[in-house]
Amino acid sequence: MQRSRLPRTLRLLGSALATLIAIAAPASAAARELRASYLFNLSDVNGALSMSWAGLTYDAAAGELYVTDRGAGEVRVFRQSGIEVQSFGDNEELGTVLDVAVREDGQLLVLALKEGRGVLVRCNYRGEPLGPVALQGVPEAFAKGFAPDAIRYAGGKLYLADRSAVKVLVTDGDGVTQAAHDLRARVTKGAKNRDDVRMSGFGVSPSGDLLFTVGPMFRAFVVSPAGEVRGFGDRGSTPGKFNVVSGITADERGYLYLTDMLRAVVMVFDPSFEFVGEFGYRGYAPENLIAPIDVSVGKGQVFVAQGAMRGVSVFRVEIVEPVAAGEEASGATEQAAPADVRSRGSRRTM
Numbered sequence: 001m002q003r004s005r006l007p008r009t010l011r012l013l014g015s016a017l018a019t020l021i022a023i024a025a026p027a028s029a030a031a032r033e034l035r036a037s038y039l040f041n042l043s044d045v046n047g048a049l050s051m052s053w054a055g056l057t058y059d060a061a062a063g064e065l066y067v068t069d070r071g072a073g074e075v076r077v078f079r080q081s082g083i084e085v086q087s088f089g090d091n092e093e094l095g096t097v098l099d100v101a102v103r104e105d106g107q108l109l110v111l112a113l114k115e116g117r118g119v120l121v122r123c124n125y126r127g128e129p130l131g132p133v134a135l136q137g138v139p140e141a142f143a144k145g146f147a148p149d150a151i152r153y154a155g156g157k158l159y160l161a162d163r164s165a166v167k168v169l170v171t172d173g174d175g176v177t178q179a180a181h182d183l184r185a186r187v188t189k190g191a192k193n194r195d196d197v198r199m200s201g202f203g204v205s206p207s208g209d210l211l212f213t214v215g216p217m218f219r220a221f222v223v224s225p226a227g228e229v230r231g232f233g234d235r236g237s238t239p240g241k242f243n244v245v246s247g248i249t250a251d252e253r254g255y256l257y258l259t260d261m262l263r264a265v266v267m268v269f270d271p272s273f274e275f276v277g278e279f280g281y282r283g284y285a286p287e288n289l290i291a292p293i294d295v296s297v298g299k300g301q302v303f304v305a306q307g308a309m310r311g312v313s314v315f316r317v318e319i320v321e322p323v324a325a326g327e328e329a330s331g332a333t334e335q336a337a338p339a340d341v342r343s344r345g346s347r348r349t350m
Contacts, residue, residue, distance in 0.1 A: 033277075034318075035318045035320060036315050038314075041286075042084070043084065044084040049076075054068055055067070055305070058298040063079065064079060065078045065296065066102065068099055073096045073097060075127060095112035099111045107123065108124070109122060109123075119132060135169070135171060136174075139177075145165065146169065147164075149162065152203060153204075157171065157172060157173075158172070161199060163200075166199055167183065179227075181223065183229070198214070199213065200213045201245070205249075206252050209224055209225070210223035211256070213233075219232070220245060230273075240267060240275035240278065245259070245260050246258075248295070249297055250297075253271075255276070264280055266289070266292060266302060268319065291306055
């Protein structure tokens with residue numbers, strides 16, 4: 001009898017230890033619940049708009065989405081409710097709009113192509129040109145061949161990205177250089193052909209992190225304001241894996257939203273790059289997606305630009321964190337704003 005007690009004691013101790021480890025282990029991203037529901041497509045007075053592969057910029061202060069319709073060469077502005085309120089860019093004075101960013105004062109910074117070269121123009125909220133913005137203090141070596149094709153604005157800083165060259169220039173609101181990031185060599189270690197690597201999608205988090213995807217590498221990258229580079233992503237066709245990864249953005253909590261054009265989903269990752277969930281999937285039902293190329297977030301809504309003339313779909317998204325027994329669950333994102341969100345009074349007098 002005495003000899004059989006030890007194994008039994010060890011088994012009980014092992015069982016108790018396993019239970020303790022399970023209780024003490026931190027909750028994983030899989031324990032979170034991603035709730036996503038389709039709301040509507042962006043529309044004008046005639047109904048849902050048809051466009052392909054538009055660029056998206058969300059103005060959190062005004063609750064408005066700027067949609068760069070590259071096919072039509074113009075920018076269309078939508079309220080949170082999905083109704084179009086104005087458009088601009090279809091004039092020779094501004095040129096062909098490539099991208100747009102919104103300053104805190106409501107003025108617009110428009111990146112355009114005019115007479116075969118890129119120009120940066122400051123505009124009023126109606127998109128009427130006020131004057132060019134000259135980039136100042138750009139390092140000579142960095143400036144060589146630098147041709148930005150995407151811009152973002154966050155925290156009083158302007159971010160201009162040359163996606164083909166994998167370069168990002170950071171300036172203040174008046175174009176004075178603050179930092180210059182030449183990132184190709186830093187993110188292409190192990191790549192078969194570094195010269196073929198380019199940014200597929202580009203964004204900037206509310207805290208000033210650079211966000212970009214590199215489709216051929218099946219990777220996404222986050223670069224801190226101090227220049228620290230972190231990457232994540234694995235190739236595959238199962239949930240959370242990258243196939244043809246494209247658009248990227250982040251919400252106020254640091255959650256990352258990425259689109260995959262081939263898998264036709266929006267994937268959500270937490271700030272530690274743990275996969276939370278995904279939604280969309282290929283199909284022609286309203287809640288499905290076709291070749292989602294860009295994504296933007298604001299006030300609990302996720303805006304997704306697609307191909308095949310599917311326009312921009314809007315989803316309500318909430319991330320519910322795991323909670324201890326007896327506590328109430330809380331969402332990691334804000335609830336969607338009501339349909340009558342109002343713009344800043346000084347900006348919209350139409």
